[in-house]
Amino acid sequence: MKQILLITDGCSNVGLSPVVAAAHASSEGISVNVVGVLDHGDVGELGATEIDEIARAGGGLSRLVNMRQLSQTVQMMTRKTVVQTIQLAVQKELKQVLGNGAIEALPPDKRGEVVRVIDELGETSGLQVALLIDASASMKPKLAAVEEAIRDLMLSLQARQGKSEISVFHFPGSRNGGDCVMDLSWTSHLNGVQAIFPKLQMGGTTPTGPAIMHVIDFYRQGDYGRQSRDETDGMMSGYVV
């Protein structure tokens, strides 16, 4: 199972529409979840609509939360999306039994069996979550909470019986180029990772769409990402499209 989890606090303003990018992800079998982080006010109507639409296009969930709820929300969304992904797959498999209906159309006795399978697969299937963090200037004071949420998510995933990996990206890249930078390649633990976001240079633009495309590419290239981590130094840790 593949997921992208986007954490942002506002609207994209450069490049490809993030809704189109999320639809691309969905067609590659990657679910896109979006968390909108509020500080005092809100993300604005435009931001809220975009967040909702990205998740819809990406077949995932969206939530607007304040920083205190971030860890719990990220953890809960990831879990729910796992169940949902498997539910959709099982529904497809059972099409002959279910017709076009959902699992809800089964009588409760039979539902029990199906849900047992869903739960089991949800616990044991391999899972990859690519975290994509909006690091535009307004997000700066929130990055500590984001890092905490990432560590908390890793803790939850480590408790699963299946193999779980996360990777971390942020956007925009440094001042003069790059939509997206990789901070951490696929890993199943954060032991020894002191800081996930060391000395970020906060950019002014918010290229959410291009950044999602970048992560889809990373997924496509699979093992390439793994190798690049070993072969590059700090400067290059995050190959640029």
Next chain:
Amino acid sequence: MATSFKVELRRGMVVTGKWKHGRYKVERLLGEGANGKVYLVQRDRNWYALKVGFDAIDLQSEINVLQSLAKQKKQGQEPFLFDVDDLYGPDGREYPFYIMRYVLGSRLVVYLKQHGEEWFPLVGLNLLNKLSKLHEAGWVFGDLKVENVLVADYGHVELVDYGGVTASGKSVRQFTEMYDRGYWNCGSRSADPGYDLFSFGVLCLQLHEAKRLHQLTAELLPQNRSAAELIEIAEASAALRPIAGWLRKAFAGQFHDAGDAAAAWRHLMHRRDTHRPSATPVWLKGLAAGSAILLATSVYWLLRNVL
């Protein structure tokens, strides 16, 4: 796509099961959990609790746990799960529900307020025994917190909201941050008996030092959350000091299982100083001293007269 809507049932409404046509009259809302609402309902003059879920898959997975538990129950014990069905909400949508035994009881905090702190050691023991039984059957409760414990007469304890109940060894299905072992940097989120015992420890703190506990969660940086901080609260509290040693073991995961933890708890209960007020009242001490002096004086006079 599974989207959840919040259903609301009103007093006097009659709910009819879609598949088995059971009819239930709604009396009132009993509580709300993470994945559904619980109502008091009536059928054939009997009271039951009805849990209606926001999401069919989510609720079914809880029902599966309850059904496995029911199968494991020894004969002669009261049945717990009575009916599983779907209902049509006032908004016309279908919602899944199940019917369980209605437990008459008060929330833990309310019970101790009404009946007195002196019930706390016994209620704690009963709760540990309850957890121990669940663990023996291969399950971990997961989302243990004050809101999920009901107390009936004479300190009898019931656990409510089985949404977090997880088979041993799997990842805990539902938890509350403040009660979570992982949140305090004290271990994994894998379901094992120690996970519940950790939450039990936090629950003790929540009962006696709620303010300080909440202050701690607000002030501490995530990397500084630790068992030591929790124990510090316990040791500064008159009510918790007698069980501070027990809590230390619970937070460190040093109990072998809940049975072991319950035994240690029972041992504490029968030590004199655990019960508050622990010391003998001053007037009784005075009385004892007085009578001793009186005795000594009379013995002295007696001896003096005899000799």
